Amino acid sequence: MKEKGALASVGTAPSLLMEHTKRILSYTRRAIDDYKMIEPGDKIAVGVSAGKDSLTLLCAMAQLRRFYPIPFELIAITVDMGFEGVDFSPIRKFCEELDIPYHVVPTEISHIIFDVRKEKNPCSLCAKMRRGALHNAAKELGCTSVALGHHFDDAVETFMLNLFFEGRLGCFSPVTYLSRVGIKLIRPMLYMPEKDIRYFASKVDLPIVKSPCPADGNTQREEMKRLLRELDRKHDGLRYRIFGAMQRGEIDGFRFFGEMDGIKSYRNTTENEE
Numbered sequence: 156m157k158e159k160g161a162l163a164s165v166g167t168a169p170s171l172l173m174e175h176t177k178r179i180l181s182y183t184r185r186a187i188d189d190y191k192m193i194e195p196g197d198k199i200a201v202g203v204s205a206g207k208d209s210l211t212l213l214c215a216m217a218q219l220r221r222f223y224p225i226p227f228e229l230i231a232i233t234v235d236m237g238f239e240g241v242d243f244s245p246i247r248k249f250c251e252e253l254d255i256p257y258h259v260v261p262t263e264i265s266h267i268i269f270d271v272r273k274e275k276n277p278c279s280l281c282a283k284m285r286r287g288a289l290h291n292a293a294k295e296l297g298c299t300s301v302a303l304g305h306h307f308d309d310a311v312e313t314f315m316l317n318l319f320f321e322g323r324l325g326c327f328s329p330v331t332y333l334s335r336v337g338i339k340l341i342r343p344m345l346y347m348p349e350k351d352i353r354y355f356a357s358k359v360d361l362p363i364v365k366s367p368c369p370a371d372g373n374t375q376r377e378e379m380k381r382l383l384r385e386l387d388r389k390h391d392g393l394r395y396r397i398f399g400a401m402q403r404g405e406i407d408g409f410r411f412f413g414e415m416d417g418i419k420s421y422r423n424t425t426e427n428e429e
Contacts, residue, residue: 175355175358175359176214176215176218176355178351178354178355179211179214179215179344179347179351179352179355180215180218180219182344182346182347182351183212183215183216183219183343183344183347184219184223185346186329186342186343186344186345186346186347187219187223187341187343189410189412190329190330190341190345190408190410191330192300192329192330192339192341192343193223193225193227193300193341194225194299195225195226195227196226196227196299197225197227197228197299197300198227198228198229198230198296198297198298198299198300199216199227199228199229199230199298199299199300199301199302199341200230200231200232200289200292200293200296200298200300200301200302201213201216201229201230201231201232201255201301201302201304202232202233202234202289202301202302202303202304203231203232203233203246203257204233204234204304204366205233205243205246205362205363205364206304206363206364206366207352207353207356207361207363208304208305208306208309208344208349208352209303209304210246210249210356210361210362210363211304211344211347211352211355211356211361212302212303212304212343212344213231213249213250213253213255214253214355214359214361215343215344216229216302216343217229217253217254217255229255230255230256230257230258230296230298231246231250231255231256231257231258232257232258232259232260232289232292232293232296232301233246233257233258233259233260234260234262234264234285234288234289234292235259235260235261235262236262236264236265236281236285236368237261237262237263237264237265237266238265238367238368240367241364241367242364243259243364245362245364246362246364247259248362249361249362258292258296260288260289260292262284262285262288264281264284264285264288265368267284268280268281268284269369277370278370278374278375278376281368281370289301290333290336290338291336293336293338294336294337294338298338299338299339300338300339300340300341301338301339301340301341302341302342302343303340303341303342304342304344305327305342305344305345306344306345306347306348306349306352307344307345307346307347307348307349307394307398308348308349308380308383308394309327309349310326310327310345310398310401311383311394311397311398311401312376312379312380312383313326313327314326314397314401314406315379315382315383315397316375316376316379319379320375324404324406325406325407326401326406326407326409327342327407328340328407328408328409329341329342329345329408329409330342330408331408399411
C-alpha cells in the first residue's frame with residue numbers, strides 16, 4: 156500500500172516510512188561523500204522532470220538536508236517543454252509539503268523539435284536544449300549546483316551506448332563544473348540501482364507526471380536497457396562488473412572507493428578469473 160503525502164514519504168512520519176527512505180539515503184549520501192559533491196553554503200537546484208528518478212532524488216535531498224553535516228539550500232526546477240495539457244500543480248504541492256521552493260521554466264522546446272525542425276531522432280537535441288534551460292535558470296536563481304537524477308543503471312547504459320554507437324569509452328561524470336555558467340553538476344544517485352528507485356516509488360505516493368513526448372520509450376537507450384537486461388539474465392552481475400570497470404578505469408572522473416553495502420561485490424568474479 157502506498158503512503159500518502161510528501162511529508163510522510165520523506166520520513167517525518169513514523170519508522171515504517173523511514174524504512175522507505177533509509178536505503179535511498181544510504182546510496183545518496185555515499186555518492187555525495189565519495190565525490191565531495193556538496194560544499195558549505197551550496198544552493199542546489201534539483202532538476203525535476205516529474206518522473207520517478209528526479210522525484211526520488213528530491214525526496215532523498217530533502218531528507219538529507221535535515222541532518223547532513225554540511226549545510227546547504229535546496230530548490231526544485233522543472234523545464235516545461237511546452238507540451239499541451241501537462242499539469243505540474245501536483246509537483247508544486249509536493250514541493251510545498253517538502254518545504255522546497257519550486258520553479259517552472261516555460262520553453263518551446265517541443266514546438267522547435269517536433270513542429271519546426273521535425274527531428275527524426277530528437278533525443279540528443281532535446282536533452283541539450285533542456286540542459287541549457289535548466290542550467291541558465293539555476294544560475295539566475297543564485298544556485299551553485301544542479302543535482303540530476305541519473306542513477307547506477309543510467310551510468311552503465313550511457314557507457315554502453317557510447318561504446319556501441321560512438322566507438323568510444325565514456326560516460327557522464329559524477330561531478331562536472333560548467334565554467335560557462337559557473338555552476339557544478341552533481342549526480343547523487345550514481346550508486347542507486349533503478350530497482351531500488353522503482354521500489355521506493357511503489358511504496359510512496361510520488362506525484363509522477365507521465366511524459367507526453369512522442370519519442371518516449373522508443374529510443375536507443377530503451378534498446379540498450381533491454382539488451383543489458385537480457386545479458387544480465389545470462390551473465391548474473393554483468394551490470395555491476397561494467398560499473399566496476401568504469402570505476403577502476405577512472406572513466407570520466409569515476410573512482411573506485413571500495414565495496415559498498417547493497418551493491419553487488421565484484422570480488423568473487425575477479426577471484427575466479429585470477
